[in-house]
Amino acid sequence: MITKHMSMGEILDLDAKIADVLESYSLDCQNCSGAQGETLEEAAKGHGVDLNDLIEALNKVLKG
Template structure:
């Protein structure tokens, strides 16, 4: 399965797994339905919201890892 990194677009993250929207929302990132999600990278979103991008990457990839097992 694809891995998420700093340059992954928000729309691509949302398309990877149904739980991604809830994880992003728990960080205050309400990307589902946002037109900017197609163009904004995870790094841009995290930076714009004052979030630790590495923590966010770890949490999102943990969802993917759990779905693989």
């Protein structure tokens, strides 16, 4: 389960489809070296993305 405290690097390592979800929210984290240590909460806040919506979408990927 993905939480707001996880780093973007950790999240990207969970499933290859995660990158597609992030891109749909205009988060190009897989190509940003700074994102590896940034938490999901920090990334969402920094890009004006609704954190709860993003977490829900990412966890749907993991549930299949």
